[in-house]
Amino acid sequence: MSEADKNLETVMGLIMNGGNAKSSAFEAIHAAKAGDFKLADEKLKESDQFLTEAHNVQSGLLTAEAQGEHTKVTLLMVHSQDHLMNAITFRDLAGEMVALYKRLSAKEA
Template structure:
């Protein structure tokens, strides 16, 4: 039971941090559109920090799996992974868009 609770906490952390990362990346694009590249860079850094937090939690789960402590894959876990992958992709795209706006200033 304790393992399930820990997994649920990790899964919710992935969802929350993934969502926060995507939101920060979107804010970076909005700042770049206004020409505020200090804010855009800060928001990209913020997105990276959220993704780092999520990655650490994900790595902990992978380590447990590698040690033979298998976790049942639930729809919620798949949803969390989906959030992470979308956040990573969106962060990468946001960095490119900020650079594009910067180059056209």
């Protein structure tokens, strides 16, 4: 596998896992809004799993960099990092929103 192909595979792993994490977090918010807190918790856990996978890919890049294997920084690489950070932020916010919906539901009961 060429270096360019390896970089593209890494970048796509970050983008796909980040996107999946954000989608699952969004689904968690919708489930909580509908009062389905079991599903909301499952979706948050699913989001965390995608983020863990993305983190593992990112850690591989950082380890290689620390060992002197410098990765060519492209716009696509920057985009993938931005995409991942956005997903992490969205997951954090989703967790807070699910907790808020749970609190509101408990007060209504």
